[in-house]
Amino acid sequence: VDWKDRSTCILFGDGAGAVVLRAEEGESYHMVTHSDGSKGEALTCDTGSFMKMDGQEVFKFAVRQVPACIAEVMEHNHLMAEDIDYFILHQANRRIVEAVAKRMKVELTKFPMNLQEYGNTSSASIPLLLDEMNREGRLKKGQKLVLAGFGAGLSWGASVLDWDLER
Numbered sequence: 001v002d003w004k005d006r007s008t009c010i011l012f013g014d015g016a017g018a019v020v021l022r023a024e025e026g027e028s029y030h031m032v033t034h035s036d037g038s039k040g041e042a043l044t045c046d047t048g049s050f051m052k053m054d055g056q057e058v059f060k061f062a063v064r065q066v067p068a069c070i071a072e073v074m075e076h077n078h079l080m081a082e083d084i085d086y087f088i089l090h091q092a093n094r095r096i097v098e099a100v101a102k103r104m105k106v107e108l109t110k111f112p113m114n115l116q117e118y119g120n121t122s123s124a125s126i127p128l129l130l131d132e133m134n135r136e137g138r139l140k141k142g143q144k145l146v147l148a149g150f151g152a153g154l155s156w157g158a159s160v161l162d163w164d165l166e167r
Contacts, residue, residue, distance in 0.1 A: 017127025
């Protein structure tokens with residue numbers, strides 16, 4: 001980030017994360033992904049330069065597309081919001097997460113957040129949150145989760161999984 005660009009440098013954290021998933025025999029879930037290159041200038045990072053972001057455009061994009069994408073993945077998988085224990089979103093901005101919960105008419109308690117601790121860690125945010133929730137004992141075997149992310153491109157997607165790990 002460009003430390004002179006206050007519109008981006010104060011938002012981002014540094015982190016790395018990974019989640020190992022495995023398919024079980026039987027039921028599987030469909031995931032959804034989308035991309036709209038015409039809006040790519042809203043969030044860029046060219047080789048040899050700094051990250052640039054139009055925060056207002058990214059916010060508007062996220063609060064429109066993320067709930068729609070979650071609804072799409074739930075419809076494809078014949079699920080209702082009541083079937084989901086947690087909605088694990090990319091930890092970009094608290095206001096985005098709150099707006100998604102409000103648009104979906106789902107209690108904010110189903111949208112855990114840790115960005116207040118780490119900032120926006122980009123693609124690491126979902127694995128970091130899953131690990132933190134697992135270590136805290138908040139994730140239980142059999143819980144159904146929706147993972148939803150968005151970012152550069154602009155691109156977005158969502159998937160469903162059943163948590164199978166015993167803490």
